[in-house]
Amino acid sequence: MADLSMFDLTGKKALVTGGAVGIGRACAVALATAGADVAITDIDAKAGRKTAAEIKALGRNSMFISCDVTKKSQVQAMVKAVARRFKRLDIAVNNAGIAILGADESLDQPAWDKVIAVNLTGTFLCAQAEAQQMIRQDPTEGKIINIASMSARIANCNASYDASKAGVVHMTKTLAAEWGRFNINVNCLSPSYVLTPMHASTPVPVRRRIRELTPLGHVERPEDLHGAVVFLASAASNYVTGLDLVVDGGHTLNAWLVPLSMAVPPRVSPKQEVVQMKRDLDTLGIKYDAGGINPTVHPEISDVFKTAFGLKD
Numbered sequence: 060m061a062d063l064s065m066f067d068l069t070g071k072k073a074l075v076t077g078g079a080v081g082i083g084r085a086c087a088v089a090l091a092t093a094g095a096d097v098a099i100t101d102i103d104a105k106a107g108r109k110t111a112a113e114i115k116a117l118g119r120n121s122m123f124i125s126c127d128v129t130k131k132s133q134v135q136a137m138v139k140a141v142a143r144r145f146k147r148l149d150i151a152v153n154n155a156g157i158a159i160l161g162a163d164e165s166l167d168q169p170a171w172d173k174v175i176a177v178n179l180t181g182t183f184l185c186a187q188a189e190a191q192q193m194i195r196q197d198p199t200e201g202k203i204i205n206i207a208s209m210s211a212r213i214a215n216c217n218a219s220y221d222a223s224k225a226g227v228v229h230m231t232k233t234l235a236a237e238w239g240r241f242n243i244n245v246n247c248l249s250p251s252y253v254l255t256p257m258h259a260s261t262p263v264p265v266r267r268r269i270r271e272l273t274p275l276g277h278v279e280r281p282e283d284l285h286g287a288v289v290f291l292a293s294a295a296s297n298y299v300t301g302l303d304l305v306v307d308g309g310h311t312l313n314a315w316l317v318p319l320s321m322a323v324p325p326r327v328s329p330k331q332e333v334v335q336m337k338r339d340l341d342t343l344g345i346k347y348d349a350g351g352i353n354p355t356v357h358p359e360i361s362d363v364f365k366t367a368f369g370l371k372d
């Protein structure tokens with residue numbers, strides 16, 4: 060009989076970068092629900108403290124540590140602080156990431172540099188510091204999960220974002236090959252369009268279009284990643300390394316010319332899609348309409364879609 064306690068994370072010690080809201084927060088909640096103590100680290104202290112309190116309310120140990128993943132000294136200090144408090148580090152989710160939209164023919168170099176610094180260099184600096192800790196501890200082992208994106212394999216956002224995420228996927232393979240000898244698994248999780256605060260500015264017709272292009276028929280929610288992150292964090296994935304686990308409802312498989320339509324209702328309704336995003340927006344003190352939309356959160360996302368879809372204000 061299979062021993063399904065392999066999914067249990069009781070007693071495991073974890074950290075999540077960019078863990079205050081959105082996908083990071085969803086990963087933290089999933090790990091804590093599966094039994095782990097989870098440190099939240101972010102540049103947003105207000106939201107980060109709230110998420111740490113939420114983890115504690117689940118009956119787990121937690122803390123908030125301020126850390127900009129682009130600063131090596133802060134990353135090293137953050138991992139040391141987690142290991143000091145938790146006595147070890149078993150699981151690390153490197154999730155902090157940004158996109159700076161803009162047409163590539165006119166994108167400023169500082170915008171390029173910033174996206175690469177957070178998404179690619181930041182992920183490397185975190186993975187390096189986490190592996191150093193995992194190698195030091197007894198027994199030597201650990202699970203590193205880098206949040207990449209479907210943008211690593213399709214042209215979707217812009218060059219800096221897509222290239223940074225493709226870099227994360229390939230860097231993950233290299234680190235997995237190098238650190239297998241320490242029993243450290245390094246894998247990626249690649250979501251599609253996830254309704255995090257980043258996407259509060261996505262207009263209704265665009266969400267409808269995403270549904271039409273997604274075989275499973277609904278827009279991805281942060282909680283759609285719960286199962287995948289627990290799998291990659293747990294003993295259930297002990298023989299899995301260097302994987303890019305795409306969790307996208309089939310979105311990147313789609314090559315049909317006609318809009319997809321569901322034969323049965325999708326598992327998640329449009330109303331249910333935004334429940335978690337609304338909670339994150341409440342945490343951030345951001346207002347929204349009944350559909351969970353506020354075009355001012357990321358006005359550049361709203362503008363790009365309005366232009367592309369010919370939408371009026």
Ligand SMILES: NC(=O)c1ccc[n+]([C@@H]2O[C@H](COP(=O)([O-])OP(=O)(O)OC[C@H]3O[C@@H](n4cnc5c(N)ncnc54)[C@H](O)[C@@H]3O)[C@@H](O)[C@H]2O)c1
Nearest residue numbers: 077079081082102127128154155156208251252253255257
């Ligand atoms: N939302 C999506 O559609 C989507 C899809 C695929 C991949 N992703 C990736 O998932 C990750 C999380 O995205 P999200 O949508 O939850 O974003 P978000 O903007 O809602 O949250 C990102 C978090 O990272 C933090 N952060 C930003 N820069 C940081 C830095 N330098 N150091 C530490 N923390 C920093 C922010 O304060 C925020 O709490 C990112 O890597 C993103 O690229 C998002």
